[in-house]
Amino acid sequence: MRRLFGSVRAKATLGATLVVAVALLAAGAAVLLSLRANLLDQADTQSERSARKVAADLAAGTAYDRLDLDDDGPPVQVVDEDGRLVAASEGLDAVTGTGSSAVTPRPTAPAPSGDDEESDDDGEDHPGDDEDDLSLQPGEIADQVRYSDGSATVDGQRADYRFAAVQVEVPGKGRLTVYAGSELATEQGAVGTALTVMLVGFPLLLGVVATVTWLVTRRALRPVEGIRREMAAITASEDLARRVPVPDAHDEVARLARTTNETLTALQTSVERQRRFVADASHELRSPIASLRTQLEVGAAHPELLDVDGAVEDTVRLQHLAADLLLLARLDAGQRPADTRVDLARLARAEASRRTGVTVSTDDAVEVTGSRSQLTRVLGNLLDNAARHTRTGVVVEVRRVGDRAILTVADDGDGIPEPDRERVFERFVRLDASRSRDDGGAGLGLAIAREIAHGHKGTLTAQNTPEGGALFTLNVPAAES
Structure with a gap:
């Protein structure tokens, strides 16, 4: 039961049913009140019309016993200003809600004050008692009408009535109501x-709303259940090549499925990249480790044949490779660069001074915000890569363009074929297949440089110079003046 009412379908059904129920109750109450008000208005109009008809006859001088008060018509009472019943409908047995509860007219004699059961002195307030200040001319009918709810028994039949009270000034008879x-x-x-x-229809309507909402929600959420099952299967099988089904629609569920597949694709790419990285790293580490072990084993058996320089060189290669792998791991983990101001122009001149064949062209000062050590690593990797491919020299240029700092490193080598200009930034990629590992790095320099550029909210791209050499461009935000 808890699982059922904890589902989205049950919550949507319950919510829709409650909303419709509240709306129906409000609408039903409004309809009933409006219907009752309209019917009461009609009853008021009808009772007023009947009262004014009798009042008009009285104003015209019609005697009490000649008034049209048949028992087939509405119940009528005529009361004088002293509260005595002077005329009443035929067959009127009892009445409540009017100015007098008497049903037998006594038009000539004053009302007795003794034990007469027909006495009009019933202790009730009479309409004329609080309206004596109403000024009427003889034969005039008052515009003011008073309404009250009551009941009447006519010929033994009791019913509820809406009474209207109209006053009329009759010559010789005074004020009558x-x-x-x-x-x-x-x-x-x-x-x-x-x-x-409403009592019968509202539950039926709520049942229809609940059923339709349940069915529509089930149909709408069916693709979500398919996505959930496929994700559970992917989790169990660890097969990231699988994809969730995408509904043939343009709604939120379809967008969710497409986003999920995009996430799975990115996850698959990341996992494959990590697997390839581990495999490549193992492959790169195996050669210097095997070489170093061979030299140590030979040295242990024949000390006079120990190649100390080769062992040191292999150890240095291992140290550099381990440092590169550690830096890549930190960059992949999202390590943020330091928030310090670095002058790229000064940094370029300092790095060029440690190398031969490097020409530097810079503005006076091109400052950026970031990590000095990481930016030094980028420039060093670019210069090392250019030095391996140039024929005569390397040109470094640093300038500021708007709010960007631009650093370029160009050589006069053979350049980079256009299909390989993105591939050179992949890890463990070396385009020169003939170059041995002893002649260069492990193919991580440019990959590290691009990751550092991205960490500094910039880009690193590869192109060719007009003369045909390789041109690498670092574009990062310049520091504010």
Whole structure:
């Protein structure tokens, strides 16, 4: 059960159902209130019309006993300003909610104060009691109408009514108040029917919403489940060549699948690169180690044949290779360069002074922010690479262009074929197959230089000079003045 309600599908279904339920409750309440208000307005209009009709007859001088108060019409009471019932509908047995609970008219005699059961002195407030200040001319009907809810029993049938009270000034009779009712059965029936429909329909509608949401969510999440299963299989098999299925759509799930496949591709490339790096490193380490072991074994058996210089040379090669591998490992781990100001022009002049055949052309000062040792390593690797391929000399140029510092190293050798200008930056790559390992490095210099350039938020690219030699360009952000 916990697993079921912890799923995205269950949460989406529950959320959608709750939202629809709240919306339906709010809409249902609004509909019921609006329906009841409209029906009450109709009842008010009908009861007022009936009261004004009787009031008009009274204003015209119609006698009480000649008023049209049949039991087929609405229940009507006519009360004088003393609270006595002077006229009432035929068949009226009981009434509540009006100014008088009396049902038997006593138009001529004043209301008794004794034990007469028909007394109008029922302790209730009469509409005319608080409206004596209403000024009416003889024969005039008041514009003001009062409404009240009550009930009436006519010919033994009890029902709820909406009563309207209208005052009229009758010559010779004074101020009279006419009560007329409009039955609320229609309003109650309509509201009850609407409420019944809502009580029956809302659960059914919520069930439909929940079912549709469950099915739609299941269909929408089906590709996600396929992605999950494939990722679990890839994890179990460690086969990074596999890819998750991409839905034939243009939604978030399809983008997730494509991003996952891109991540798997990047991961596969990284793992293959690491495996190739380890294999190449093992291969590069094997030669000097084997050579050093051979020399030591020969020296142990025949001390007079020990090649001390060769052993030292192999040891130095191992030391340099180990240092290069350690630096690459640190760069791969995301080691950030130091935040110091370095003058590339001065650095280039200093490195050129340690070598022969290197010409330097620089601006006065081209400062960058970074690691002095790493930038020295970049320049040194570029100069070493150029020295191995140049015929007469190497040219170094340092200049500032806008907010960038540009350092170029050019030689006059054979240059780099265009298909190989990116390959030269791969690890353990040496384009000159005839060159032995004893004549040069392990093929890590340019790879290290590019990684350092990237660490300094710059680039390192390879091109050829117009004369045909190799041209390496380091482009990094210049330091602020």
